[in-house]
Amino acid sequence: xxxxxxxxxxxxxxxxxxxxxxxxxxxxxxxxxxxxxxxxxxxxxxxxxxxxxxxxxxxxxxxxxxxxxxxxxxxxxxxxxxxxxxxxxxxxxxxxxxxxxxxxxxxxxxxxxxxxxxxxxxxxxxxxxxxxxxxxxxxxxxxxxxxxxxxxxxxxxxxxxxxxxxxxxxxxxxxxxxxxxxxxxxxxxxxxxxxxxxxxxxxxxxxxxxxxxxxxxxxxxxxxxxxxxxxxxxxxxxxxxxxxxxxxxxxxxxxxxxxxxxxxxxxxxxxxxxxxxxxxxxxxxxxxxxxxxxxxxxxxxxxxxxxxxxxxxxxxxxxxxxxxxxxxxxxxxxxxxxxxxxxxxxxxxxxxxxxxxxxxxxxxxxxxxxxxxxxxxxxxxxxxxxxxxxxxxxxxxxxxxxxxxxxxxxxxxxxxxxxxxxxxxxxxxxxxxxxxxxxxxxxxxxxxxxxxxxxxxxxxxxxxxxxxxxxxxxxxxxxxxxxxxxxxxxxxxxxxxxx
Numbered sequence: 001x002x003x004x005x006x007x008x009x010x011x012x013x014x015x016x017x018x019x020x021x022x023x024x025x026x027x028x029x030x031x032x033x034x035x036x037x038x039x040x041x042x043x044x045x046x047x048x049x050x051x052x053x054x055x056x057x058x059x060x061x062x063x064x065x066x067x068x069x070x071x072x073x074x075x076x077x078x079x080x081x082x083x084x085x086x087x088x089x090x091x092x093x094x095x096x097x098x099x100x101x102x103x104x105x106x107x108x109x110x111x112x113x114x115x116x117x118x119x120x121x122x123x124x125x126x127x128x129x130x131x132x133x134x135x136x137x138x139x140x141x142x143x144x145x146x147x148x149x150x151x152x153x154x155x156x157x158x159x160x161x162x163x164x165x166x167x168x169x170x171x172x173x174x175x176x177x178x179x180x181x182x183x184x185x186x187x188x189x190x191x192x193x194x195x196x197x198x199x200x201x202x203x204x205x206x207x208x209x210x211x212x213x214x215x216x217x218x219x220x221x222x223x224x225x226x227x228x229x230x231x232x233x234x235x236x237x238x239x240x241x242x243x244x245x246x247x248x249x250x251x252x253x254x255x256x257x258x259x260x261x262x263x264x265x266x267x268x269x270x271x272x273x274x275x276x277x278x279x280x281x282x283x284x285x286x287x288x289x290x291x292x293x294x295x296x297x298x299x300x301x302x303x304x305x306x307x308x309x310x311x312x313x314x315x316x317x318x319x320x321x322x323x324x325x326x327x328x329x330x331x332x333x334x335x336x337x338x339x340x341x342x343x344x345x346x347x348x349x350x351x352x353x354x355x356x357x358x359x360x361x362x363x364x365x366x367x368x369x370x371x372x373x374x375x376x377x378x379x380x381x382x383x384x385x386x387x388x389x390x391x392x393x394x395x396x397x398x399x400x401x402x403x404x405x406x407x408x409x410x411x412x413x414x415x416x417x418x419x420x421x422x423x424x425x426x427x428x429x430x431x432x433x434x435x436x437x438x439x440x441x442x443x444x445x446x447x448x449x450x451x452x453x454x455x456x457x458x459x460x461x462x463x464x465x466x467x468x469x470x471x472x473x474x475x476x477x478x479x480x481x482x483x484x485x486x487x488x489x490x491x492x493x494x495x496x497x498x499x
């Protein structure tokens with residue numbers, strides 16, 4: 001019992017440190033953009049934008065219930081992100097320890113992951129990528145446990161976690177080939193066990209299918225108050241699940257490779273600083289000491305980085321979370337290799353005395369760049385005073401006349417939905433987002449304005465210059481407030497057409 005307790009002390013402590021770090025920088029409440037959508041969807045078991053993120057919605061709903069005493073739903077979903085990063089950090093400690101047989105180097109990997117800028121940042125606000133990081137860390141740990149112990153239950157557990165991760169974010173699918181290569185390399189005889197293969201594939205696919213039932217159920221017979229698209233229909237379901245909306249987002253993956261390599265180097269330098277120079281060496285050492293793990297993680301990192309380099313996304317740095325996790329485990333393995341070399345690689349008394357000392361020195365060296373960058377990184381990720389969305393909501397909702405229609409844009413539609421669905425504010429206002437126009441066949445923004453302007457107050461939120469110009473050419477408008485960053489304006493009347 002004492003041994004089991006000691007095994008979990010270091011992961012637990014690092015997880016606590018990670019949560020405290022994210023909590024100190026955490027947003028106090030509602031935000032804009034996708035963050036506000038997840039803060040709205042999860043507490044009411046709704047459906048989110050493609051790919052729907054059903055695992056996140058289901059676990060987020062549970063987290064919202066369990067965290068009820070700790071603030072409003074928006075804050076609870078931010079806390080959920082912090083808890084996911086804490087889980088990822090704790091599991092990373094155990095993963096690196098399993099790879100190196102060193103608790104100290106496991107702690108280094110867990111702390112290094114926690115305080116890498118993008119990881120720290122992702123734990124301060126509601127985001128499905130925080131859960132993705134946690135689930136992938138658990139997935140890797142189960143795979144390594146299977147390699148070390150060859151117990152079927154570890155591989156079956158990995159299949160289950162893979163299914164949950166795929167139901168959370170489609171980036172998980174990029175890991176399918178690396179995992180298949182890893183499994184076959186670890187145990188070639190597994191090909192002679194079709195029952196185990198079918199069980200693992202069935203559990204993974206079945207888990208994905210099960211969590212994705214959330215979409216048609218909450219859009220159909222048990223309809224939630226907020227639903228993206230029409231996933232209750234066959235075509236609508238696949239439109240969301242397969243992210244048809246973003247089909248053109250992968251742009252020219254095999255062109256301009258030097259520029260993409262330079263961008264990747266810049267991101268690596270930003271995340272690891274001077275440790276960047278050791279990463280290729282760390283991979284080589286990993287390939288020598290844990291060749292199967294090197295195959296798994298090396299191929300996963302290469303595929304993920306190649307994909308992210310060509311994928312158009314508003315916050316693409318989130319797609320590099322798993323490569324950051326992988327890199328810290330490589331650095332831990334490098335540290336173990338250095339410590340063993342310094343100890344002579346033998347078990348004489350001198351080696352045993354020297355190796356722990358060298359491990360401590362290596363641990364300090366690996367964490368020094370993080371420690372030196374800690375203050376700047378905290379300032380970069382700190383959102384503890386970011387109440388811009390809450391202030392904007394108060395201004396916007398108090399400025400709109402009763403029974404108004406607001407022709408909105410995504411980043412501002414989401415906090416407006418939060419105000420209506422979660423807080424119950426201004427139910428008289430109709431929020432017509434671009435998604436709403438598509439789902440209800442309402443035409444373009446001008447059709448919506450013209451249809452409502454004779455009978456209801458109409459407001460517009462546009463950020464595209466061409467649409468702002470189009471609105472101003474067709475209508476007389478009145479901006480509402482100098483503070484407003486959203487171009488929120490009241491439409492007064494149509495402009496007269498010159499004869």
